[in-house]
Amino acid sequence: MTDIPAEPKVAEVDPARTDNVVLTGLLALPALFLTVLSLVPLFLLLQLSFAHHDEGGLWTPSLELTQYAKLLNPLFLKVAAFSFTLAIGTAVVSVAIAFPAAYFISRMRRRAQVTWLVFLLSTLSLSEVLIVFSFQVLLSGSGAMVKALMALGLMSSAHSLYPSFGAVQACLIYVVLPYIILFLYPAVSQLDDDIPAAASTMGASPVWTFLTVTAPIVRGPLLSAGLLVVIWTVGTYLTPLVLGRPQNWTIGIQISNAAMTTGDLPLAAAQAVALVSLMVGLLGLTRWLSGSGSVEP
Amino acid sequence: MFGLEITGVTKAFGAHKAVDDVSLAIPQGEFVCFLGPSGCGKTTLMRMIAGLETPGDGTISLNGRDITRQPANVRKFGMVFQSLALFPHLTVGENIAFSLRLQGKDARQRKARIEELLNLVRLPDMEKRAVSQLSGGQRQRVAIARALAQEPPIFLLDEPFSALDAKLREEMQIELRLLQKRLKITTILVTHDQREAMSMADTIAVMGEGKIQQHGGPLSIYRAPANKFVANFIGLSNLLPVEVLDRETVRFGANILKVASTPEPSASTQATLSIRPEDIQITSASQQQDNTVACKITFVRDMGSSVEVHLDCEGADLLSVVQPRDWTGAGAGDIAHLRLPQNQCRVLAA
Numbered sequence: 001m002t003d004i005p006a007e008p009k010v011a012e013v014d015p016a017r018t019d020n021v022v023l024t025g026l027l028a029l030p031a032l033f034l035t036v037l038s039l040v041p042l043f044l045l046l047q048l049s050f051a052h053h054d055e056g057g058l059w060t061p062s063l064e065l066t067q068y069a070k071l072l073n074p075l076f077l078k079v080a081a082f083s084f085t086l087a088i089g090t091a092v093v094s095v096a097i098a099f100p101a102a103y104f105i106s107r108m109r110r111r112a113q114v115t116w117l118v119f120l121l122s123t124l125s126l127s128e129v130l131i132v133f134s135f136q137v138l139l140s141g142s143g144a145m146v147k148a149l150m151a152l153g154l155m156s157s158a159h160s161l162y163p164s165f166g167a168v169q170a171c172l173i174y175v176v177l178p179y180i181i182l183f184l185y186p187a188v189s190q191l192d193d194d195i196p197a198a199a200s201t202m203g204a205s206p207v208w209t210f211l212t213v214t215a216p217i218v219r220g221p222l223l224s225a226g227l228l229v230v231i232w233t234v235g236t237y238l239t240p241l242v243l244g245r246p247q248n249w250t251i252g253i254q255i256s257n258a259a260m261t262t263g264d265l266p267l268a269a270a271q272a273v274a275l276v277s278l279m280v281g282l283l284g285l286t287r288w289l290s291g292s293g294s295v296e297p
Numbered sequence: 298m299f300g301l302e303i304t305g306v307t308k309a310f311g312a313h314k315a316v317d318d319v320s321l322a323i324p325q326g327e328f329v330c331f332l333g334p335s336g337c338g339k340t341t342l343m344r345m346i347a348g349l350e351t352p353g354d355g356t357i358s359l360n361g362r363d364i365t366r367q368p369a370n371v372r373k374f375g376m377v378f379q380s381l382a383l384f385p386h387l388t389v390g391e392n393i394a395f396s397l398r399l400q401g402k403d404a405r406q407r408k409a410r411i412e413e414l415l416n417l418v419r420l421p422d423m424e425k426r427a428v429s430q431l432s433g434g435q436r437q438r439v440a441i442a443r444a445l446a447q448e449p450p451i452f453l454l455d456e457p458f459s460a461l462d463a464k465l466r467e468e469m470q471i472e473l474r475l476l477q478k479r480l481k482i483t484t485i486l487v488t489h490d491q492r493e494a495m496s497m498a499d500t501i502a503v504m505g506e507g508k509i510q511q512h513g514g515p516l517s518i519y520r521a522p523a524n525k526f527v528a529n530f531i532g533l534s535n536l537l538p539v540e541v542l543d544r545e546t547v548r549f550g551a552n553i554l555k556v557a558s559t560p561e562p563s564a565s566t567q568a569t570l571s572i573r574p575e576d577i578q579i580t581s582a583s584q585q586q587d588n589t590v591a592c593k594i595t596f597v598r599d600m601g602s603s604v605e606v607h608l609d610c611e612g613a614d615l616l617s618v619v620q621p622r623d624w625t626g627a628g629a630g631d632i633a634h635l636r637l638p639q640n641q642c643r644v645l646a647a
Contacts, residue, residue, distance in 0.1 A: 194382035197349050200369040201376040202396035202447060216386045 042276070048269035057263030067270035076254065076271070083234050083251040084278070086165075090172045091229035095222055097173070098180035099188070099215075105181070106189035117185070120178045128175055132242045135171045136162065139243070167243040172233050179232075180225050187221035227286045231279055251275055299360055300324040300483060301346065301451060306355030308341050315341040317507035318355070323500075325360075326481045328474070330494035333504035334530065339487045340379075340455055342504070346485065347453055348372040359450060375444030376453040379460075381436055383428045389415070389439050390424035396447035414442040417476065434465045441473070445480070452477070452484045458493065470497055491531050495519070503527050519573075525645050528571040535577070535615050537570040539644070547644060550611030552590045556642040567647045576641035577617040579606065579625065580634050588637045594629050608633060 052062040070076070105116045138145050139161035149155040161167055191214065199209040215222065237252040251271065259268035301323040308316040316338040323329050331339035344350040346357060348369030356365045364372060373396070384392050393414055394407045402410065415421055418438035423431075431439065437457060444452060454473075458466040474497050477484045488494050494501050495515045502512045503526075511523040522528035525536060539547035545558050547570060556570060580589065592610035599605075604624045608615040617635060627633060 192380050192382060194378040194380045195384065197347075197369070198376065198378055198382035198443075199384075199395065200349065201347055201372075201374060201453075202443070203370050203373045203399040204395070205370055208399070213384055213386075217384070219386070 045269050045272055045276075048266055049273045051266040051269075053264050053266045057265065059266050067264075067266045068274075070267055071270060071274055079249065079254050080251050080274070080278075082248070084230075086169065086172070086236075086240075086248075086250060087230040087232075087234035088226075089169060090176065090233045091226040093169070094173045094176050094180050094229050095184075095226050098177055098184055098225065099218075099222060102181045102184040102188045103191075106185060106191075107193075117182070120182055123178045128238055131175055132171060132238050135167065135174070135243060139167050162243045163245045163248065165244065165248050168240045168248050171239045171243055172236060175239070176229050176232055180229060183225050183228060184218075184221055187218055191218065223286050223289055227283065230282060234279065235275060300327070301485075302356075302358045302361075303342075303346070304356045304358070306342070306345060306352045306357065308338075308345060308350060308353050314507050316345070316352075319507075319509055320355075321502060321509060321512060323483060323485070325483055328477050328484045328486070328497060328499045330498035330501045331485065331487045331504055332489070332491060332494040332501050332530075333510075334489055337504040338507040339489075339504045343376075343453055343455055343485060343487050346451065347374050347376050373447055373449055374451040374453055375447060375449035377437075377440045377444050377455065377457045379456040381440040381457070383436060383440055383443070385428050387428070388424065389420070389426045389428065389431070392428065392439060393424075393443045393446050395443065400447065410446060414446055417445070418442045419472075433461050434469060437461065437469055438472075441476070445482075450483065452482045454484070454486045456487055456489070458488075458490075466493075473497065495531075501531075503530060505530070521643060522571060522645070525569055525571070528643075528645060533574050533616060534571050535574060536645075537572075537610070537613050537615070538647070539568050539570045541566050541568050541644060545639075547642075549590065552611070554588050554590075554637060554642060555639040556644050557640050559644050569645045569647050571643045571645050572637055572641055574605075574616045574618040576638060577615070578636040578638070579617055579619055579623070580636050586636060588639055588642070590635050590637065591632055592635055594627055594631045594633050596629055597627070606633065608635070610635070 047061070048059065049067055050063050050065070051059040051067075052064055053059055053067070105113055108116065137143055140146070141158050141160040143161075145161060146155060146158050150158060195217065196206075196209045196214055199213045200206070204212070234250070235252040235255075236250055237256060240248050240250050241253055255268045255271045255275070258264045258271060303319055303321045303323075306316055306319045307314065319338075319342060321329075331342060333339045341350060345352050348364070348367055348371070352365060356363055358364060359372075384395065387395070390408075390411045393411045394402075397407045397410055411424055412421075415423055418441055420435060420438050420442070423435070423439075428436065428439070440457065458469055461469060470493055486494070486497060498515060500513060501515050501518055503510045503518060505526045511518055511527045518527060519531055522531060522534065528534040528536060537549055539549045539554070541547050542553070544560070545555055547554050547556050547568065549570060554570070580586070590610055592608035592615060594606060595609050595614075596607040597604065598607070599621070602621070603618050604621055606617045606619060606624075608617065615635070617633075625633075
């Protein structure tokens with residue numbers, strides 16, 4: 001009797017395993033970039049924040065908390081509080097403007113929508129430097145804004161509108177607005193038009209519908225947009241430096257002064273670490289707020 | 298009039314007239330279906346009734362009071378949308394209580410009403426559920442309960458069953474009809490499903506090209522369609538080109554046929570003869586009577602409960618549906634003799 005050789009087994013390939021390999025391969029490059037360009041600098045910053053400050057802009061590696069103790073200085077705390085107030089104010093106003101703008105754009109005819117989106121995208125090509133100096137011209141004593149206010153009788157004598165808190169706030173809102181409209185556009189365009197109509201047939205006024213139905217449904221994107229603005233503006237440097245008074249200066253300018261003027265790199269690093277930590281905390285708070293109580297459609 | 302009255306309502310979007318001079322009277326407590334193909338203006342008409350669109354022309358009155366310019370949040374007609382439009386951030390109970398809060402009902406009254414409505418739609422103890430946790434049929438019922446919460450004078454439903462599977466759709470149709478009969482509420486249902494309209498409505502308004510083509514009871518529309526559009530849209534119809542000889546006689550090819558008496562159209566004009574497939578009787582050559590035409594069988598389809606016989610009659614395609622017990626067993630190529638009963642032959646404008 002001859003043994004019949006068993007058929008060679010065809011190697012079985014697990015599709016799930018293949019998917020994992022492909023996924024890992026695709027994620028490897030972004031993960032590498034994230035590590036090299038974000039985590040490594042952050043680690044170096046952290047290390048520097050615990051270093052000992054020597055005279056002449058020098059520092060020696062150490063593990064001391066001296067720089068963090070300096071953060072309890074009332075002046076720094078005041079600047080930090082102001083920075084967050086400015087950033088949160090900018091977030092609230094820009095989201096309040098961007099949400100209805102995105103809503104109305106998303107309800108326009110397709111062609112008008114595309115025109116608006118192209119216009120908004122094109123405004124992103126303007127650098128912050130250009131915008132800030134344009135605002136300087138616009139708000140100057142001989143600028144268009146002052147002339148317009150005088151023509152309307154809202155200003156008795158021509159004087160520059162900057163440096164001022166209002167100028168800083170207005171410029172920051174202008175800078176972030178196109179980003180926020182574009183950020184909210186996808187979420188808003190997916191809103192079912194029947195939902196506000198349903199609220200209306202149940203006796204709700206347009207304002208009540210917006211407050212109790214529309215806004216809560218897009219609470220997540222609204223909070224994310226607000227958080228994005230806070231992240232962008234809390235460390236803003238150029239706008240308050242050019243358009244603000246020293247009391248309107250932010251934590252970004254404080255860090256720059258510590259590093260460039262005083263030459264205290266460990267203090268600047270500690271201030272930066274504190275800023276990042278506060279932002280991480282804010283991120284967690286926003287995540288919790290947007291997740292709690294919300295129900296998937 | 299006690300009920301809803303629509304008079305000469307027109308609505309245009311740009312150059313397109315979505316609703317064109319529509320007039321309709323709906324008595325209190327009646328269940329009406331707006332039936333028509335996509336784009337015929339039925340949803341626009343319903344949205345105007347709800348107050349979500351403003352008519353370009355014409356008036357809408359409720360119990361004799363003009364409500365044409367009244368906004369939706371003042372009319373408060375309960376409406377179930379095609380997408381259901383449940384509020385995803387609210388629970389089932391909160392969805393139902395939305396209108397009750399606006400009415401100023403206190404927590405105890407709201408709770409009682411929520412329980413009552415959830416029992417009515419057979420969803421007891423679902424108050425705390427999130428909308429996302431419900432099945433399609435349950436969502437449907439919550440949407441109905443929410444629309445009924447404010448005790449609306451008119452109940453509007455815009456293709457509410459279109460997203461449901463066939464079995465659930467039939468169940469929901471029966472439930473809704475029973476509910477409407479129990480509450481005796483004036484109800485308007487928009488649908489493109491003629492079976493749904495036929496099985497649920499007291500009356501049907503068949504819509505086409507922004508106009509009401511015919512309004513009447515389901516059976517009367519089925520038996521006596523007013524025009525070719527209705528004959529084609531409601532069930533299957535054989536439409537044959539004929540020449541009118543007098544009010545009761547037409548010529549179809551070489552055949553002279555007697556038809557149901559009609560005041561229109563006038564003699565010697567071209568018209569269309571409409572007859573339902575189930576009204577055509579297939580007879581043997583020896584049983585020939587009046588109104589019989591000879592046709593060639595082109596195709597036979599045995600559906601089990603019925604037999605579909607496709608025929609070529611004087612160059613026109615004809616369909617006859619017969620009971621299996623009445624079927625002679627002829628095949629394609631055979632000659633069949635069709636009897637077209639006079640009272641089932643309707644003459645429509647060409």
